[in-house]
Amino acid sequence: MAKAKKTYSCSGCGAVYNRWQGKCDDCGEWNSILEDKAAVSGAPKGLSAKKGRNVHLVSLDEPIEQAPRVLVGMNELDRALGGGLVPGSAILIGGDPGIGKSTLLLQAMGALALKGEDCVYISGEESTAQVQMRARRLGLSNAPLRLGCETSLRDILSTLDDGKPPKAVVIDSIQTLFADHVESAPGTVSQVRVCAHELISFAKRKGTIVILVGHVTKDGQIAGPRVLEHMVDTVLYFEGDRGHQFRILRAVKNRFGGTDEIGVFEMTGAGLNQVTNPSALFLADHNAREPGSAVFAGIEGSRPVLVEIQALVARSSAANPRRAVVGWDSGRLAMVLAVLDARAGLGLAGCDVYLNVAGGLKVSEPAADIAVAAALISSLSQVPLPEETVVFGEISLSGDIRSVSQTDARLKESSKLGFSRAMMPKVKKAGGSGIQQHTVSRVTDLVAHFFPDGVD
Ligand code: TYD
Numbered sequence: 220m221a222k223a224k225k226t227y228s229c230s231g232c233g234a235v236y237n238r239w240q241g242k243c244d245d246c247g248e249w250n251s252i253l254e255d256k257a258a259v260s261g262a263p264k265g266l267s268a269k270k271g272r273n274v275h276l277v278s279l280d281e282p283i284e285q286a287p288r289v290l291v292g293m294n295e296l297d298r299a300l301g302g303g304l305v306p307g308s309a310i311l312i313g314g315d316p317g318i319g320k321s322t323l324l325l326q327a328m329g330a331l332a333l334k335g336e337d338c339v340y341i342s343g344e345e346s347t348a349q350v351q352m353r354a355r356r357l358g359l360s361n362a363p364l365r366l367g368c369e370t371s372l373r374d375i376l377s378t379l380d381d382g383k384p385p386k387a388v389v390i391d392s393i394q395t396l397f398a399d400h401v402e403s404a405p406g407t408v409s410q411v412r413v414c415a416h417e418l419i420s421f422a423k424r425k426g427t428i429v430i431l432v433g434h435v436t437k438d439g440q441i442a443g444p445r446v447l448e449h450m451v452d453t454v455l456y457f458e459g460d461r462g463h464q465f466r467i468l469r470a471v472k473n474r475f476g477g478t479d480e481i482g483v484f485e486m487t488g489a490g491l492n493q494v495t496n497p498s499a500l501f502l503a504d505h506n507a508r509e510p511g512s513a514v515f516a517g518i519e520g521s522r523p524v525l526v527e528i529q530a531l532v533a534r535s536s537a538a539n540p541r542r543a544v545v546g547w548d549s550g551r552l553a554m555v556l557a558v559l560d561a562r563a564g565l566g567l568a569g570c571d572v573y574l575n576v577a578g579g580l581k582v583s584e585p586a587a588d589i590a591v592a593a594a595l596i597s598s599l600s601q602v603p604l605p606e607e608t609v610v611f612g613e614i615s616l617s618g619d620i621r622s623v624s625q626t627d628a629r630l631k632e633s634s635k636l637g638f639s640r641a642m643m644p645k646v647k648k649a650g651g652s653g654i655q656q657h658t659v660s661r662v663t664d665l666v667a668h669f670f671p672d673g674v675d
């Protein structure tokens with residue numbers, strides 16, 4: 220028999236190499252390449268020798284055999300999942316250490332167990348006593364949840380296979396699991412890949428919902444092979460600023476729903492509370508009289524969310540002025556700055572610019588362009604925006620302000636929160652929300668508002 224050839228793979232991105240090297244060519248990470256003992260190499264055997272069985276092919280309109288979705292009962296979680304958990308699906312949830320993944324999942328499993336579903340929580344990181352103490356703090360000690368502290372994949376699968384399969388299983392975390400037939404340490408690419416594969420096949424075979432917790436690397440990616448994200452049905456990220464109590468659950472991949480929905484939570488002394496009105500929370504400390512602050516009426520998934528955008532612009536003598544952005548895309552900021560300079564002559568190229576989305580939310584909509592621009596110009600001119608005003612609209616490279624989708628929903632939410640004016644692009648049909656619409660069609664209109672005598 221030919222000797223098995225050694226292969227090496229990158230623990231960051233999963234790229235496979237024939238020999239060890241210090242740097243991964245694919246992701247550029249140093250010291251991430253490890254020997255991959257589990258990989259079986261050698262030429263694949265020809266397929267022709269043995270005939271396979273026929274695959275059962277169906278038409279698209281055949282009746283669908285699928286169990287109904289399972290609602291956890293935590294609306295914000297169900298929303299991020301696209302309307303509850305799908306039986307037999309595998310979900311991966313990532314997030315920084317200490318952000319609240321274990322808390323969220325313990326609360327979710329507790330809620331499901333209290334609804335009479337059979338749920339299992341396996342912790343590879345904490346002892347039974349630690350999880351029990353946390354459950355007590357969360358007021359869940361009477362939830363009929365089955366708890367196990369184990370890291371051996373073989374033992375976990377045997378336990379789950381014994382008797383009726385549970386409705387849902389949480390594995391906290393996939394990096395702590397250990398498959399004894401694979402000769403590498405827990406957390407390595409081959410271990411994570413094998414353990415995830417076995418658990419996902421268990422989910423598909425038995426119809427159990429499998430939720431895997433995944434650690435993230437220092438640049439925010441789920442650690443382990445990239446393939447992990449391809450293997451599961453849903454990938455959720457739990458994000459937030461440790462300094463703030465808000466936490467946002469965001470779907471980045473979902474085979475059973477949209478990926479633009481977010482769930483908003485608040486970390487309190489007694490666990491995570493759902494935030495049903497995120498706008499009120501994000502605007503709690505908003506001071507409309509300060510220059511450099513604009514309220515953006517945004518849409519997250521199907522829900523309008525109002526957030527405060529803060530900017531600080533200061534003249535700089537440095538050759539390369541500083542640009543710092545939190546909660547928005549820095550490339551997009553560069554574009555808005557360039558358009559304001561080129562079309563309205565603001566001279567921002569010679570300024571340090573700091574931009575922050577308050578509350579720890581990450582805004583990705585282009586509709587925030589003019590809210591950012593308004594905050595920047597307001598900071599530069601030291602003129603605050605008019606009170607009770609929201610801003611939304613997209614800026615094109617030509618300096619035109621383009622209309623955005625769901626104007627009515629944005630206006631309605633703004634009116635609900637006590638805003639009376641909107642700086643926005645021209646729309647064909649004005650919504651009947653009672654908001655006074657101040658239309659802006661070019662960036663120069665916006666600038667004229669703050670510099671009525673012109674920019675010097
Ligand atoms: P945890 O769920 O352990 O985070 P992860 O699993 O993502 O690493 O959350 C730990 C943090 O949450 C910890 O810093 C304390 C805080 N916390 C509260 O503020 N209130 C609570 O009721 C609980 C259980 C945790």
Ligand code: MG
Binds near residue numbers: 320322344391
């Ligand atoms: Mg944890």
